[in-house]
Amino acid sequence: MVTPTIAPGSWEAAERELGYRRGGPINIGWYCSDRLCELGLGGTTALRWEDHQGAEKVYTYDQLRTRTNAFAQWLRSLGIKPGERVCLFMDRVPELYLGFLAILKMGGIAQPLFSAFGEESLWTRLDNAGTAAIVTQKKHVLKVRKIRDKLPELKHVIVVDAAPGTLKGDEVALAMDALPALETFDVYPSTAETPSVLHYTSGTTGQPKGAQHVHYSLISQYLTSRVVLDLKPGDVYWCNADPGWVTGTSYGIIGPWACGVTQVVLDSGFQADKWYAFLQKHRVSVWYSAPTAIRLLMREGAELVKKFDLSSLRHLCSVGEPLNAEAVIWSQEVFGRPFHDTFWQTESGCIVITNLPGMAVRPGSMGKPFPGIEATVLDPRTYQPYDGPGRVGLIALRPGWPSMMRSYWKNPTAYQNKFKNGWYLCGDRASIDPDGYFWFVGRDDDVINTGGHLVGPFEIESALLEHPAVAESAAVAKPDPINMEVVKAFVTLKPGFEPSSDLELEIMNAIRKKLSPLAMPQEIEFIAALPKTRSGKIVRRILRAREFGEPEGDVSTVMEE
Amino acid sequence: MDDLTKVILDYVKREYIEEGDDREVGLDTPLISGGIVDSFSMVSLKRFVEKKYAIQIPDADATPAAFDSVRKIAELVERFQAVKA
Numbered sequence: 001m002v003t004p005t006i007a008p009g010s011w012e013a014a015e016r017e018l019g020y021r022r023g024g025p026i027n028i029g030w031y032c033s034d035r036l037c038e039l040g041l042g043g044t045t046a047l048r049w050e051d052h053q054g055a056e057k058v059y060t061y062d063q064l065r066t067r068t069n070a071f072a073q074w075l076r077s078l079g080i081k082p083g084e085r086v087c088l089f090m091d092r093v094p095e096l097y098l099g100f101l102a103i104l105k106m107g108g109i110a111q112p113l114f115s116a117f118g119e120e121s122l123w124t125r126l127d128n129a130g131t132a133a134i135v136t137q138k139k140h141v142l143k144v145r146k147i148r149d150k151l152p153e154l155k156h157v158i159v160v161d162a163a164p165g166t167l168k169g170d171e172v173a174l175a176m177d178a179l180p181a182l183e184t185f186d187v188y189p190s191t192a193e194t195p196s197v198l199h200y201t202s203g204t205t206g207q208p209k210g211a212q213h214v215h216y217s218l219i220s221q222y223l224t225s226r227v228v229l230d231l232k233p234g235d236v237y238w239c240n241a242d243p244g245w246v247t248g249t250s251y252g253i254i255g256p257w258a259c260g261v262t263q264v265v266l267d268s269g270f271q272a273d274k275w276y277a278f279l280q281k282h283r284v285s286v287w288y289s290a291p292t293a294i295r296l297l298m299r300e301g302a303e304l305v306k307k308f309d310l311s312s313l314r315h316l317c318s319v320g321e322p323l324n325a326e327a328v329i330w331s332q333e334v335f336g337r338p339f340h341d342t343f344w345q346t347e348s349g350c351i352v353i354t355n356l357p358g359m360a361v362r363p364g365s366m367g368k369p370f371p372g373i374e375a376t377v378l379d380p381r382t383y384q385p386y387d388g389p390g391r392v393g394l395i396a397l398r399p400g401w402p403s404m405m406r407s408y409w410k411n412p413t414a415y416q417n418k419f420k421n422g423w424y425l426c427g428d429r430a431s432i433d434p435d436g437y438f439w440f441v442g443r444d445d446d447v448i449n450t451g452g453h454l455v456g457p458f459e460i461e462s463a464l465l466e467h468p469a470v471a472e473s474a475a476v477a478k479p480d481p482i483n484m485e486v487v488k489a490f491v492t493l494k495p496g497f498e499p500s501s502d503l504e505l506e507i508m509n510a511i512r513k514k515l516s517p518l519a520m521p522q523e524i525e526f527i528a529a530l531p532k533t534r535s536g537k538i539v540r541r542i543l544r545a546r547e548f549g550e551p552e553g554d555v556s557t558v559m560e561e
Numbered sequence: 562m563d564d565l566t567k568v569i570l571d572y573v574k575r576e577y578i579e580e581g582d583d584r585e586v587g588l589d590t591p592l593i594s595g596g597i598v599d600s601f602s603m604v605s606l607k608r609f610v611e612k613k614y615a616i617q618i619p620d621a622d623a624t625p626a627a628f629d630s631v632r633k634i635a636e637l638v639e640r641f642q643a644v645k646a
Contacts, residue, residue, distance in 0.1 A: 139582050269599055269625065270593065509605055
């Protein structure tokens with residue numbers, strides 16, 4: 001494990017602003033609720049939530065404090081102990097946001113998971129984490145029931161919206177808003193290195209890995225929220241990301257609430273006019289979105305934007321995958337300001353390369369390293385930084401910023417493999433121009449970035465092989481105008497099965513249900529044989545290169561028969 | 562309910578609603594904005610109607626708004642059936 005060090009300057013400033021003293025207690029749950037009340041913001045709206053039917057709930061910081069106290073006390077009374085993993089498996093309902101803080105307040109490790117995960121994706125992550133409790137909704141508990149027998153460490157299944165008589169076995173109902181507000185709670189005295197959040201992320205090989213973060217991550221998340229997202233007192237802030245992914249926690253819960261701003265949440269699928277109406281209705285001033293969403297909005301046209309008063313927007317940011325130049329230029333035209341691209345990942349915990357407010361945005365560029373982050377591009381042969389600009393290499397960060405992951409859960413080898421020559425490797429390729437701007441080129445591995453979410457080919461291929469018709473499979477990225485990349489699967493069939501559109505759809509739906517909609521191949525190509533090395537290993541890079549129209553590279557050891 | 566809307570409704574219930582989920586889904590239930598079908602899952606729903614009714618729906622027409630209810634999907638299918646005819 002790399003011991004974090006503090007970069008000179010910015011991180012210490014954030015510590016001072018937050019009143020944190022080295023070696024003292026630091027609990028994200030307290031900092032995002034109680035501290036704001038101590039600063040006199042108890043009456044300020046912390047969360048304004050709305051669902052697709054227009055139902056609303058509003059919580060002030062004081063209500064956030066007393067309700068998370070009550071939620072935390074309730075979890076503690078169940079017997080959940082500090083350090084145990086508590087999974088949040090919900091749509092974007094208030095219980096997800098408040099539950100996250102409550103888990104941290106009672107010393108648990110919050111493990112948010114995307115609610116669209118199918119039972120196999122869910123099981124993989126709960127099993128690896130040894131999760132002790134899961135907080136979910138009645139529509140998602142059905143998936144939990146299917147795998148409960150295979151999860152001996154899962155002691156508590158908590159349903160936040162259970163109708164009377166609908167629970168099974170030892171499942172427990174919790175109506176969060178019905179819990180009496182709790183004025184005082186003995187917040188767990190976590191310190192800087194106390195584990196806080198476990199976020200799963202996919203790699204090229206093996207099953208997803210749990211990036212484990214600590215309470216000290218707050219320092220980075222607070223400072224980048226204030227500086228990069230430009231959050232100021234009085235702001236109304238909307239982050240489009242689901243807290244099942246790291247953006248939705250670092251910048252959909254921790255950062256903005258540590259800054260004391262009003263967050264708005266829309267628990268609804270995408271629809272351009274509804275999004276614009278939401279921005280208008282809540283007078284959103286800072287909007288953190290994603291390239292996929294921006295491209296979907298672009299597709300709906302500029303005329304639609306003119307029907308809404310979006311004059312409240314002051315600052316726009318984007319994350320997930322590289323923001324194309326056209327999207328930056330379009331946003332300047334229709335919103336009167338550009339989206340600012342930000343680059344980071346589950347493991348970094350905070351924005352590390354970015355276009356800061358006021359910085360000249362070069363459309364298509366990732367921007368520059370955040371002050372306090374040392375970033376470079378390494379020669380992939382030597383793992384040394386290039387001497388001059390313009391050459392494509394591996395994006396690398398000098399370890400030691402506060403929110404860097406501290407380990408992969410139960411996988412120290414994978415963690416160690418992320419470091420070379422004293423640099424942390426992000427797994428992405430880029431170049432740096434003479435003025436220090438980074439320009440994204442692509443992934444350095446076989447991971448598929450679809451709509452800003454990383455999907456591992458191994459997990460998809462394993463699920464494909466469970467289908468009775470599939471003999472062998474390879475999952476690769478395919479370019480897509482909206483999602484940047486989507487999953488494409490190459491499949492060979494077992495004897496007795498013939499390629500057909502019916503079979504393709506059947507396999508697509510099987511993967512969607514087992515894993516998630518993100519992992520579902522949007523195209524399946526049935527082929528006679530997959531390209532393999534002489535030792536029998538499937539060579540995904542050739543299939544990927546064909547999809548992207550790129551050179552296939554060295555094929556001297558590859559066989560396709 | 563005509564045959565077209567019934568086929569699509571049955572398919573949505575079978576493929577996108579978890580067994581045991583008691584949510585009611587009707588012709589006008591919001592599918593995309595209601596979180597029943599997301600933009601990724603929409604691809605398999607589009608593929609189903611294209612295959613079932615032997616039509617091709619261009620990506621520009623396959624918007625979240627056009628797929629937001631069974632009734633709207635049926636209207637889209639009818640439009641492209643008419644184009645084909």
